[in-house]
Amino acid sequence: MATVIQIIFGLIAALVVGAAVMVVTVRNVIHAALWLIACFFGVGALYMLLEAEFLAVVQVLVYVGAISILILFAIMLTRQVTGEGVRQLVGGWRLWLTAAISALLFAVAIVPTIISHAWNLPAPPGPPGTPEPLDGVAELGRAFVYEFLLQFQVAGVLLTVALIGAIVIAFEERARRRRVLTLAEEHELRKRLAQPAPMEAPAGEPAPAPRAAPISEGEAQQ
């Protein structure tokens, strides 16, 4: 049984690291986004293997179901008009410098620290083979309402602020977006322009019934 778990872990780790490498190296940014989705799936599977089921499902729901779509929308709305001829990675010595920094960070700082540290793993509560009593979704909910209530509320405020902020930053002013009139509205407005006196909108007008502003001096010229 242990070998099966090791094999599964090896496959998931290979997926995660392989997809991450593809994310940072492919030319086409759409493909990079799709490899990122694969990486998120791998991380979700890793959470499931680590018996954090709620977190795995939340990972898929938030990262794959929302953030990835956000990234793909942003890519779609910011496509370069000059096509894909622009180089995706910084050129020359800067690329090798960043690669060297990342590789050194991994090989010299992270891996030796992990391997040489004495992790005091707690002993399992019973003979090997008994399932451990793990906290689940109910305890998570209770923790959010009792111990971590302040952090929970602050996270809610943060998300609200981010929502409003994103709308404000990406908002297109009204002047730039001319509304296209439906045929009924156009007809109604033409009639109103042609006649000098203001007239009531007929009762049977379908949903967007034009209730225009009071007619200004422009009509008097007609």
Added chain:
Amino acid sequence: MTAAVPLEAVLVVAGALFCIGLFGALSRRNLVGVLMGIELMLNAVNVNLVAFWRYLEPRFITGQTFAIFIICVAAAEAAVGLAMVIAIYRNWLTVNADAVDSLKG
């Protein structure tokens, strides 16, 4: 899981993911590509935290709550960051990080 796979293995995977994300964030020219590198780094940190929860303190739910808060923050940051990318594109018609340099000394 704790008996089969040692904690170091999971942490090394998280570390590798972090370094790859760092490389992506520093070397990509497309602004959206930089954001993807940042998301990779946040995921690496999450994997690290959940591994610590599972191996070291499985009876306290604190590790998972930390990871959930990080997911919240990552979502908020991705939303605002991508809104800024769209606003930049609207003004400069490009998302090349080298071309958006009007604050450069």
Added chain:
Amino acid sequence: MYDIIDALLNRALGFGWPGWVIALISHLAVTTLLFVIAPLQMLFLTYYERRAIARMQDRIGPNRVGPAGLFQPIADGVKMFTKEDIVPAAADKWVHFLAPCVVVAPTMLMFAVLPWGPGMVPVDLSVGLLFFFAISSISAVGLLMAGLASSNKFALLGAMRAVAQMVSYEIPAVLSLLAVVMLTGTLSVVQVIEAQAGLFISRADVPGIPDLGLGWFIFTPVGFLAFVVFFIAALAEGERTPFDIPEADSEIVAGYMTEYSGMKFGLFYLAQYVLNFLLCAIAAVIFFGGWQGPGVNWLYAQAISPANPDGNWVFNVLAGFLGVFYLLAKTYAFFFVMVWVRGAFPRLRVDQLMDFGWKFLIPLTLVNIVSAAIWVALLRWGPEQGITFTQNWAPVLRWGVAFVVTLAVNVGAYIALARIFAAAQAGQGRIDLDEYRDTLTATLR
């Protein structure tokens, strides 16, 4: 399934196979069964829809191929298989190829947490309900892939609209489920069904109710409003009229499916019908008790199960058949309502669609969550949570007070929000004459 196969192989036939072999066999059997059932459901639903919508439109529907047209779906399948698969030259080959797979795969995965009968669930996940909706949100990625890879402006526009619609209506769907999760206190689909035993009043609320399997959540004000919102959101998720802008032939060619032909289009078609089946099924499970109905619990109490390993296998079969019958009856009834709505309503414009989802349904679900909280406080809480005035009340009195209060809150909120939304929509139609004067006078006769 594990217990049945264990009883069959280890006890009846005498093989002494270890536990993991039995688990493997049971998982393989269940998976094969699901992969056979899903396309069969889709075939039946396409036939059912075409006949029903035809009767509503004063026609007959397919009646040539086979007796009463029953082989029509098979003929459709043959057509899809044999059509030429055209890929545009400028399309992104791999992404174009993978998009239908990414749209279909989640629909198959969602079957994993759907219980068909008592003890008949492929995987009893402790977060099954959330898993269902998390996996359904993956197909939006497939839609975007299809639109992006097709190198076609209509496909891109259609994909953006389809994804905006899907993502916007996921929120009221999940929030309306949150009210039910608050009522039951669990995210597991199996426990949500088990909490609906009783007779018009769930056993969890008033213990001692005779169990006829009718204690459904639809009979509570919270569940009723949640069901209405969920059904409308499910219509939008499954891209059914009046929310079928993504595939409106008269508006946007075929939306994100424009550049797909042959089997790839067949996969999109399959995904759409299977998703609709699953949404109807999960609505039946959460609000109408799923396989709960008169007789199922009594039959299952005497069958082979984890609680009763020495039961009689005949009762397993009977309970299974009855449970599946109830679930499918409810699901097909909801699908009929979906077809009915398609025959009756015209299509919503995309901005009307988005306004309805964000400005009406979401505030309604938020109010529903407050009523769910009031329900739980009145029925389940006691002095240790700070509610002391209900301490000496009889359970029926508590249920009655909770019913009346939540009914008042929900109805009041619905009326108020409907008025506000109608006023906002009417106000939007107000047009400034000055803005359009130049364009109009230029073409004035």
